[in-house]
Amino acid sequence: MSIEKAHHWAAAAIDESDAQVVLQAIEGARAQELAFTQELEAMFSGPLKFGTAGLRARIGAGESQMNTSVVARATWGLGTWLVNAKAKSVVVCYDARKKSDVFAQVTAEVFSAQGLITYLSPQALPTPVLAYAVPHLGAGAGVMITASHNPRDDNGYKVYLQDGCQIAPPVDSEIAVLIEQAPNANRIARNSSLIRSWPNEVWLSYIKDAAAFITKAQAENSPETNSAPKWVYTPMHGVGAATLQAVIKEISWPQPLVVKTQATPDGQFPTLPFPNPEEEGALSEAIKTAQTNDVSLIVANDPDADRCAIAVRRGETWRQLTGDEVGALLAQKIIEISKESSGSSPAKVLATTLVSSTLTSKMAASHDFTTATTLTGFKWIGRIPGLVYGYEEALGYCGDPVNVKDKDGITAALLAIQINSEAFATGKDLIDLLDEIYLQYGLHYTSTRSTRFESVDQATEIIASLALNPPKVVASLPVRDFTDLTRGWHHLPPTSGVLFYLGESVRVIIRPSGTEPKVKTYLEVVYPPRQASLTADKAAAAELSDRVHAALRESMSCPTP
Template sequence: MHIEQNILDRVNEWLTPDFDRETREKIEDMMTSNPKELEESFYKNLEFGTGGMRGVMGVGTNRINRYTLGKNTQGLSDYLHKSFPDKEIKVAIAYDCRHNSNTLAKVVADVFSANGIHVYLFSDLRPTPELSFALKYLHCQCGIVLTASHNPPEYNGYKVYWEDGGQLVPPQDKEIVDVIESLTYDKIKFKPNEKLITMIDKDVDAAFVKSTVENASFDTPQSAKDGLSIVYTSLHGTSIKAIPAVLEKAGYKNLHIVPEQATPDGDFPTVKSPNPEEPEALSMAVSLANKLGADIVIGTDPDADRLGIAVRDNADKLVLLNGNQTMVLMTHFLLEQWRKKGRLNGKQFIGSTIVSTPMMMELASAYAVECKVGLTGFKWIAKFIKDFPNLEFIGGGEESFGFMVGDKVRDKDAVGATLLICEVAAQAKAKGSSVYKELQQMYVDYGFYKEHLVSLTKKGIEGAHEIKQMMIDQRVNPIKEIAGERVVVVEDYQSSVAKNLLTGEEDPLTVPKSDVLIYYTEDGAKIAARPSGTEPKIKFYVSVNAAIDSLDDIPAAEKQLDEKIQNIIRDLKIS
């Protein structure tokens, strides 16, 4: 097959003595046995996306390996020295259960130390939210997590956090990428200064657990905690290092852990995907909960930043909640707790994203707080906390099963969110209600909002081109009608313009530019199209709503909204 010259130039660079023999031999083998894989491995440099950098492990510029991560870390070291010229620079590093995470974490630690930077390296795998906490707790300027979140087993990744505990945001992200891109591989300092590497574990663990319990507990009586039966699974991931300890310290004793999924394992052998967004991932936990008659099922992804939840419906059947539902449930609970304690004075805010449920705006209005809405990714919510120090952050989330309670952790946090949803469930059960009934009452009080996600996977070079072309086509031929309803407003986050199609008026969008299109129809439906920043996917987010007067209206309204969602999907041909 023909391979472009620019790809061959990258290949030839990796065949020089700056790269180890094993790497060079693998490349030479691909050149003869698998030129397609060679092209995929070198056709571009791995890029920072919504949740850092993720990719398949292997050799090449488009793969996760010691050289691509070494180059990132060298560039980051140079940037840190420039940013903090008169400080002792400290960095915290954590890693998850994935293959090679521990060895790659040590490579990253070595490069930092070789550049005179003090490294705090966790002695074993830890949840991502603990890294965000540890960075601030240890007064570091930067933090790194080696993780690919819920991606398949062949992936790994590299998330970068700054001194506020949040992930990189503009303009720093671009400035750091520019420094990295300007480097050649021979500039990477791999030889460590072991004196600058300090191992951390139990002391930070204890502080993290204590902080989480203080941050996500809300005066739930011990009798209510004792009355809640919880089934929990870590899906072979890192949350097993924190969630049982947090729940125990918080007083939740009736905890049942899925034993087959309790051991960290980068192969994730009992699931097709370690993603709590996927119903199949929680099937073993649901089965155990049915056997035990448990009230709630909680499952977390490998790096413990997302959680999936199942609760009992009015017929006592376990049903899975989606990320929008868990987000509004937990946000409503927090708002109500703050109100009861007299803590709401108009100087608070909740956070959400442009592709999440509009119901968050209704909650904010009802409790007279702000709802700040940003791009996908919790780095934007963390940025709001930093940019508005005069406002208190209550909590916030996004549709992709992430939530953040308060500001002690500046990223989505399944550890704190697990305790919070247990507080919601325990208090609801103690008063004769349930999580499900609380959600239904919210539909009556704030509007019945229903969301659906369609995610199309497009792998490789061709897939990337196809996704790009799909977004181009929508901009060249904008959609004017969806399922028989006129589109009234189109928001194009790439051009930062919101256009009213009925009046022709245009208004600027104030969030940073991103490859996202959002359509609003005359009946209140919202449809967003967005290429994923971490996976080879394009995602379509559909939100519809209806006003209802009582709980009795829910069945008919739900049927109507389900039909509307299916009509939209058919009309857009995205099923």
């Protein structure tokens, strides 16, 4: 980081307040005040890297954080790529995070100045609605301003192409090169001449198509929805509630009990330290509402409503289902729906990612469906030919790829409610249905742990060290079939990480986060179908997973998770 670079950035900033923050930090750093020096280093630790996930970082001044200047230069690069590709229009949407509307406006103005008709959402909306809107409007691309379930001070810039899929290589690299060539932010032209507000028909069309998908999922002998069990819903201060409730109204279901303290979109996330349904304690407010109203099912969307979490009460205990468990339940329903479709059709494909459970592949095979395994991310899943369902363990589900080729927390939530209603009518709950799946295909117990390091480089080095010096034994279990994923695996392209098996029942995948200083370990323990010992097998799988996680954490020289 150089003072000269910081001065240059401040002089070219769009937002005067960002410029003043940088200049103040420069003066503090010159006075050798540690806090200002550290702040300046955070602002200028290198330009934000544009990749398949677009941009995502803490909101703040400087080249390394999310601000209007960074957004303008990213948009100039993307817009240049679109103009070169002969695109005529683009769609821009945003969630309720801090500065999302501001970043969306700047994005739209830059596109407009580049000659692109720009459809700007008139309000904060869920990410799956943007993914739906791009092909619906025949646009060349779409930009969603969101940081999804990141911490409250973050924001991001997510890009979809004309088919409604997230960008994938090599397009991300091509756009990144153009972003590097972008003029200084204050020299990038902006105007509103080609900005158009989204027709309300786009949102209404999404509602109708989502409702049609859920209606299709209702079996002929489905229980009356009015007699179905009540459920609690939380949008986690995000943008999911209005859209979800509109779909529910369209299909004439009773509305859920919405968590009042989290019902209104609020980028400050006042009741949530981390607005991520995977985080411990994230469903605390929902559990309070459920217990007050004697409800046994909770459904949560993350702030941009592309993910969905489910929790079930048994007695006085709540259990949040893992992404793999929800993934299996939805897969079973999608298989049922797809098999009922009349007429000859091409291969029906269920897709999931390398780090997700292998259970759905067994489910697919038993029903003559094809299985596809991809690298992590819906940029890969959404592009699978013949896709009827895709999911990843991080609470992302795509049940209606004809309309949304991305994870959609709205349709996933309502499909889960339909499944629960059918189970309730026979005296069961979602956990009972999972047990039935395990008794047919075997117990598949998955768990994920993250280990933090001091830097991204250190996390990457840990993986490289594992690849060079594979362990022979972990938790007293012999290592077999060790694979360095940087060399590829089966049909998959190279990716950072390692994969191996322990004994006869444990699969291990370890990979770096890439954007955070942490390593993620994914375990899957598989036991054959055994009705007499299913409860004992669950306990044994959990205990074995804990032992393996602990042993791996110790081998990575990190005593704490």
